[in-house]
Amino acid sequence: MNLKELSRHLGLSQSTVSRALNGYRDVSADTRERVLEAARRFGYSPNVNAHRLATGQSGAIGIVFPSGNDPLLDPLFTDFLSGLTNSAARRQMDVLVSASFDSAEASYRRLAQRRSVDAVVLSGPLVADPRVSLLDKLDIPYVVHGRTRAPHPYAFLDIDNEGAFRQAAELLIGLGHRRIGLVNGDLRQSFAVDREAGWRSALLAAGLVAPDALNDSDVMTDEAGYRLTAGMLSSETPPTAVICSSIFSAMGACRAIRDRGLAIGSDISVIAHDDGISSIRPETHNPPLTTTFSSIHKAGERIAEMVADLLGGKAASASQEVWPVDLIFRDSTRPPARA
Amino acid sequence: MNLKELSRHLGLSQSTVSRALNGYRDVSADTRERVLEAARRFGYSPNVNAHRLATGQSGAIGIVFPSGNDPLLDPLFTDFLSGLTNSAARRQMDVLVSASFDSAEASYRRLAQRRSVDAVVLSGPLVADPRVSLLDKLDIPYVVHGRTRAPHPYAFLDIDNEGAFRQAAELLIGLGHRRIGLVNGDLRQSFAVDREAGWRSALLAAGLVAPDALNDSDVMTDEAGYRLTAGMLSSETPPTAVICSSIFSAMGACRAIRDRGLAIGSDISVIAHDDGISSIRPETHNPPLTTTFSSIHKAGERIAEMVADLLGGKAASASQEVWPVDLIFRDSTRPPARA
DNA sequence: CTGAAAGCGCTTACAG
DNA sequence: CTGAAAGCGCTTACAG
Numbered sequence: 001m002n003l004k005e006l007s008r009h010l011g012l013s014q015s016t017v018s019r020a021l022n023g024y025r026d027v028s029a030d031t032r033e034r035v036l037e038a039a040r041r042f043g044y045s046p047n048v049n050a051h052r053l054a055t056g057q058s059g060a061i062g063i064v065f066p067s068g069n070d071p072l073l074d075p076l077f078t079d080f081l082s083g084l085t086n087s088a089a090r091r092q093m094d095v096l097v098s099a100s101f102d103s104a105e106a107s108y109r110r111l112a113q114r115r116s117v118d119a120v121v122l123s124g125p126l127v128a129d130p131r132v133s134l135l136d137k138l139d140i141p142y143v144v145h146g147r148t149r150a151p152h153p154y155a156f157l158d159i160d161n162e163g164a165f166r167q168a169a170e171l172l173i174g175l176g177h178r179r180i181g182l183v184n185g186d187l188r189q190s191f192a193v194d195r196e197a198g199w200r201s202a203l204l205a206a207g208l209v210a211p212d213a214l215n216d217s218d219v220m221t222d223e224a225g226y227r228l229t230a231g232m233l234s235s236e237t238p239p240t241a242v243i244c245s246s247i248f249s250a251m252g253a254c255r256a257i258r259d260r261g262l263a264i265g266s267d268i269s270v271i272a273h274d275d276g277i278s279s280i281r282p283e284t285h286n287p288p289l290t291t292t293f294s295s296i297h298k299a300g301e302r303i304a305e306m307v308a309d310l311l312g313g314k315a316a317s318a319s320q321e322v323w324p325v326d327l328i329f330r331d332s333t334r335p336p337a338r339a
Numbered sequence: 340m341n342l343k344e345l346s347r348h349l350g351l352s353q354s355t356v357s358r359a360l361n362g363y364r365d366v367s368a369d370t371r372e373r374v375l376e377a378a379r380r381f382g383y384s385p386n387v388n389a390h391r392l393a394t395g396q397s398g399a400i401g402i403v404f405p406s407g408n409d410p411l412l413d414p415l416f417t418d419f420l421s422g423l424t425n426s427a428a429r430r431q432m433d434v435l436v437s438a439s440f441d442s443a444e445a446s447y448r449r450l451a452q453r454r455s456v457d458a459v460v461l462s463g464p465l466v467a468d469p470r471v472s473l474l475d476k477l478d479i480p481y482v483v484h485g486r487t488r489a490p491h492p493y494a495f496l497d498i499d500n501e502g503a504f505r506q507a508a509e510l511l512i513g514l515g516h517r518r519i520g521l522v523n524g525d526l527r528q529s530f531a532v533d534r535e536a537g538w539r540s541a542l543l544a545a546g547l548v549a550p551d552a553l554n555d556s557d558v559m560t561d562e563a564g565y566r567l568t569a570g571m572l573s574s575e576t577p578p579t580a581v582i583c584s585s586i587f588s589a590m591g592a593c594r595a596i597r598d599r600g601l602a603i604g605s606d607i608s609v610i611a612h613d614d615g616i617s618s619i620r621p622e623t624h625n626p627p628l629t630t631t632f633s634s635i636h637k638a639g640e641r642i643a644e645m646v647a648d649l650l651g652g653k654a655a656s657a658s659q660e661v662w663p664v665d666l667i668f669r670d671s672t673r674p675p676a677r678a
Numbered sequence: 679c680t681g682a683a684a685g686c687g688c689t690t691a692c693a694g
Numbered sequence: 695c696t697g698a699a700a701g702c703g704c705t706t707a708c709a710g
Contacts, residue, residue: 075414
């Protein structure tokens with residue numbers, strides 16, 4: 001069933017039926033009624049490809065995968081994507097996932113040239129991210145999940161990474177810790193830089209030093225978490241507490257602590273950032289982990305809305321959000337052993 | 340730059356240019372050359388929406404997310420999707436992720452009616468999966484990642500779950516274990532049923548019993564892995580070894596074992612199924628975990644190829660693959676403590 | 679081997 | 695408030 005058939009059934013022109021379907025106001029109330037009723041009865045739904053060709057809009061949000069087997073391609077992405085997709089669907093938008101099998105740049109160019117998407121979401125932004133200027137040049141609207149350096153206002157949704165890690169460090173300082181390690185993510189990524197800044201500022205504000213030996217970063221895997229933490233624990237001034245940038249690195253950190261015969265909480269305090277994925281929950285651990293928490297799923301949902309608003313004409317400068325992060329106190333943070 | 344402009348530049352008709360671009364053979368070699376060269380120079384790339392409307396093909400593979408915050412929506416999905424997307428891109432296909440914010444059924448109907456995708460991949464198939472008959476009815480080609488019950492041949496790629504878990508159990512039996520627990524995934528899913536069958540058949544073949552007390556299943560999270568394993572360990576006949584359906588449940592299983600003051604390997608052997616995600620690697624654990632291994636990323640890659648073949652006319656009955664699973668022996672499997 | 683023309687199924691000024 | 699018509703940018707019989 002297509003428009004032509006539907007309008008024939010109704011004895012109306014395609015124009016009128018189209019307008020009724022698309023909610024234009026210059027259609028009489030009962031015509032609209034009849035049309036909608038018939039569309040429902042016949043199970044009519046418009047051919048998206050025709051719609052797109054006619055309007056020049058694709059009705060899709062694009063997102064480009066980090067290349068190949070990049071470990072930055074982490075499991076959190078599933079939750080983000082699920083939020084994005086759900087929320088996009090409510091606004092009749094699709095989500096198009098594009099591979100960067102050659103290069104991310106080529107992928108964006110393809111998306112732009114072929115007009116496959118109306119807008120793009122940029123995840124995992126680097127501190128200085130070449131994709132931003134590319135998207136500017138390609139003139140394709142975008143929303144950044146996180147923040148980056150840009151020469152002009154741009155739409156973004158970020159969490160308060162700096163504030164979260166400052167608070168986490170402050171909590172530990174309040175408990176009496178003096179040597180607080182940071183097991184951070186890859187420092188090319190903005191959030192990692194912000195978290196380091198938060199950690200550092202709390203330490204400095206308390207009159208402590210922020211030594212390089214207690215500040216390390218790598219991909220946020222269990223393995224790297226183990227390695228970085230083990231390194232700190234065997235240094236000359238081992239930490240009495242560590243703050244981890246992800247639940248995966250925290251798993252590794254906990255292993256490293258236990259492998260050294262130490263107990264989490266009573267010997268070494270641990271705080272992890274928790275994005276709220278369901279496969280690993282910090283509250284079910286032993287001891288339950290203190291976390292900085294922000295749902296990455298919700299971020300995905302919100303970003304689809306922001307994309308829709310942007311396409312609806314909202315200014316990028318008015319589409320900027322920084323979400324506060326919850327600090328959830330559990331049993332993995334205690335006063336240091338010999339405080 | 341569109342087709343019309345490009346052909347004007349070349350002094351050719353749109354038909355000829357279109358045919359040259361699409362690799363039809365009835366175009367003279369040097370015309371083709373000129374056209375391709377010009378297309379490159381002007382950075383021409385066809386408007387996908389027009390292409391789709393004209394051909395009736397969308398050039399996209401659809402995949403529907405499990406609903407809402409389903410814990411079945413696991414982090415493995417990222418790796419699968421990344422493989423699928425990469426491989427699809429090589430064949431000029433997009434991957435469209437669709438939410439089932441109302442119901443999966445509604446999502447598939449929408450995809451079919453709006454002609455947004457040419458084919459669908461069905462992940463996480465249930466033993467009896469209503470989506471199969473729906474897709475049949477909607478007459479949309481599909482490839483199943485896994486297997487399911489269907490009244491006719493269908494395209495699928497599965498791993499040998501039964502064989503993998505049989506081998507895993509056989510390995511443990513060979514080491515002298517008699518009480519081998521199974522920490523399985525949700526039994527509505529086919530792979531979980533197959534894994535149980537493999538576990539059971541190895542036990543029975545060895546003249547052992549396969550007691551219900553050592554056979555439990557739930558979502559494959561760290562938390563559930565902990566809970567199920569803890570339950571078995573506190574039963575009247577605790578296992579001396581457990582086999583886990585995912586690396587996440589294995590994390591929980593290991594915690595449960597340690598929390599009971601037991602050592603992995605020397606006290607309780609552990610085998611996990613490893614899908615090859617990078618954030619948690621079994622070989623970096625202490626002790627390194629013995630695994631049944633199959634890359635879910637590769638499965639995604641292969642499935643995109645199978646979709647392309649299916650759309651190219653290959654019979655579903657000829658598009659059926661079962662991949663063998665590697666059993667990788669590491670240090671978490673040892674003879675039972677008092678064998 | 680090449681071109682003129684119709685068609686894919688919508689939308690949207692424009693006229694009434 | 696409604697309709698006839700042109701247009702979106704491709705593809706593809708068909709004729710030559």
